[in-house]
Structures are given as structure tokens and as C-alpha cells.
Amino acid sequence: MLVCRRAFNLIELLVVVAIITLLISILIPSLSAARQQSKTVVCISNLRQLAHGWHAYADEYRDTSVPGVYPKAPGGTSNPANWYQVGNGRKYRPRWIATVGRFVGLFAFDRPSTSDDRQDYDGRAYQCPEADDWMDERNHAWGYNYQFLGNARRTNGRYHNFPVNRSRIRSFASTVLGADSMGTAAGFAALERKPYNNNGTGYGELGNHAWSLDPPRLTETSDRGSGDAGSPRTAVDPRHRGKVNAVFCDGHGDALSIKALGYRTLTDGKYADTEAVEEAPTNTLFSGTAEDDDPPPVPR
Numbered sequence: 001m002l003v004c005r006r007a008f009n010l011i012e013l014l015v016v017v018a019i020i021t022l023l024i025s026i027l028i029p030s031l032s033a034a035r036q037q038s039k040t041v042v043c044i045s046n047l048r049q050l051a052h053g054w055h056a057y058a059d060e061y062r063d064t065s066v067p068g069v070y071p072k073a074p075g076g077t078s079n080p081a082n083w084y085q086v087g088n089g090r091k092y093r094p095r096w097i098a099t100v101g102r103f104v105g106l107f108a109f110d111r112p113s114t115s116d117d118r119q120d121y122d123g124r125a126y127q128c129p130e131a132d133d134w135m136d137e138r139n140h141a142w143g144y145n146y147q148f149l150g151n152a153r154r155t156n157g158r159y160h161n162f163p164v165n166r167s168r169i170r171s172f173a174s175t176v177l178g179a180d181s182m183g184t185a186a187g188f189a190a191l192e193r194k195p196y197n198n199n200g201t202g203y204g205e206l207g208n209h210a211w212s213l214d215p216p217r218l219t220e221t222s223d224r225g226s227g228d229a230g231s232p233r234t235a236v237d238p239r240h241r242g243k244v245n246a247v248f249c250d251g252h253g254d255a256l257s258i259k260a261l262g263y264r265t266l267t268d269g270k271y272a273d274t275e276a277v278e279e280a281p282t283n284t285l286f287s288g289t290a291e292d293d294d295p296p297p298v299p300r
Contacts, residue, residue: 039129040240043180044253046125047142051177051247053100058166060103065164068096068146068212071154077115086112093117095137095211096144097126097178108137118199128180130239134207136198143181143213143234147295148288153227158299160223169288172250176213176261176285179246180237183210184225187232190269203232210234214295216262216281218273221297235263235271249288261285 057066070093073081083090087102091112098108101123110122120135121127128134128141135141144150149169151160169175184203185193196207209226214234218224225231236244236258243255258265262282264272272281287293 040243040245040255043128043130043240043245044247044255046127047178047245047247048251048253049104049106049125050097050101051249051251051253053103053106054177054249055166055251056103057100063165063167065150065166065169066096066099067150067152067162068144069093069152070099071152071159071162080114083114088112090114091119095140096146096150097140097142097211098137101125120198128239128245131180131196131207131237133198134196134210136207138209138211139183139196139198139200139205139207140211141180141207141237142178143183143210143236144178145176145215145286146212147215147223148175148283148286148293149177151223151296153223155299160298161296169249171288171290173248173252174285174290175249175288177247177249179213179261180239180244181210181213181234182206182237183208183212183234184232186235186237186271187225187273188270189266206237210237215283215286216264216272217283217292217294219294219297220274221300222295223298224273233271233273236261 054066058064070084073079077092082093084094086094086098086108088107089112092114101108106123106125108121108123108126109119113119119137131141150162150164152162153160185206188204192204194205197205200208212234214224218233224233238244238258240255243257245255247253262285264277264279264281266272282292284290284292
């Protein structure tokens, strides 16, 4: 028997195409949001894994919180006093995150160097999916609450704030350990910031000195940024759909707004330093006391 098959006419075909297009337009934002949410989850997971090493370090070193970066002994790279164990070898003055990573078996470098302080991290646990090329140990994606937890910079022969005993922290759950960091670009208006430069040194470049994370409220006498005279401040980076991934000293992680973390910005997007703003920044989630304490002053 001959069966007659009716074909779509043009109008029916256009209707089908329109329906498919509509469905795609509905699904694409949902898929994009799902991908972004997945990146947020991976980032927080990586931060939390590394945060567990912070406690292990303190257990090993008599209650001492890890410094943001180890102090510099005379002789630079030629002095073994500047070489520190990172789990699979010794490294020249590693930053905080490589140091704590060794305690949870997450080695930062395939071949740690005793002659280089600008190595790229090799371990994927050190990668933020929203800034996956920010892998230079100096210009890294995650910054440390170094001013309150361990600032081993020295001025006039005195540490800025080191050693810091873990037992001094009154509330682990309300003390930021580390978070997404923008680096010294935070001290510039949003339109003046420059793209990330892995080996860069420009203050206005995203990620510059982002291993350090200045607390929201600074003073005229506090440290900031790179520690050099004239350095802008560093601050958090809301790279996850307008939120910042932060991990706290008790090991929990959360995605928070810059305001919830205590930061304030000027109208041009620059993070407030000592400028007067309508609502003042607060160090409540950084101080370790759950109060708005001043950061430690630079020794004079």
C-alpha cells in the first residue's frame, strides 16, 4: 500500500524553529549560571582543602600561625636560611599557601626552587577556575589575611606582626583566613585597572601582589599592598558572579559580597583606604576578635 507522507509547510517549519530558538534562549542562561556556580564550588573546595593545612602548620610550630611570606635573611637565595620545606623539596621564601599545602599533601610546585620567588604553582588545587591563569606565586588568585594572622615583613629590625599565636584568635568561624584577591589594582578606579600580568609588577595590574589581602579598614600607620612606600592597598575580588569566595579559620567557606566582608568602594570603584566614605569599612571579619580592630601599625 502506498502511504502518503505529509511534509511540513513553511509556516509550520518556522513555528518549530521559533520554539527551538525560544527554548535555547531560556536554557543558555541557566547553563551559564550552572557553569559559574560549578566554578564557585570548585574554588571554595580548593580553598577549604588548603585551609586545613593552616591548622596543621600551627600544630607543628607550637601554635604559630603561618606568615604570609617568610622573612628575608641576609644573602638572599644563596642563604639556606631562606629555604623552607614545601613538602616535596625546599623553596626560597614560599608564600603562605604553598607552606600550608604541604601539610595536606597538596604540593604547590613540581620542582620547588631555592633561587626563585616568582614560580608558577603547578598543583591544580591552587587554581581558581574564574582566574585560572593567575598562578604566579606572587600574583596569585588568593590572598592571605596576613596583617592579622602573620605579617613577617620587618621595619627597623622589627616584625610588623609576627609571630601570631593561633590561640589569640577568639573566633575561628568569624575570622577570614584567605579569599579571592584583586591585589594592588584595588587601589585604582575600576576603569584604570589593567589586565592580569603573570610576571608583572605594575600596581594597576589585576593580581599584582594578590597573595596578600589587606583588611577592609586601614590606617595611616598600617601596612598595605606590597609593603613598599607608596604601594596601594590590596582587597578582595568579587569574581564569582559578584561575590567573593572566602575561607575562614574554622575551615568553612562562603561566597560573600564585598560589603558583607567589610569593604567599601568609592564611586569610581576604587576600594576605600583611609578616605572618608558614607559607611566606614570594618575589620570585624579579619581581626580575629570579631571586633573592628585597627590593623597592627608598622614599627617606627
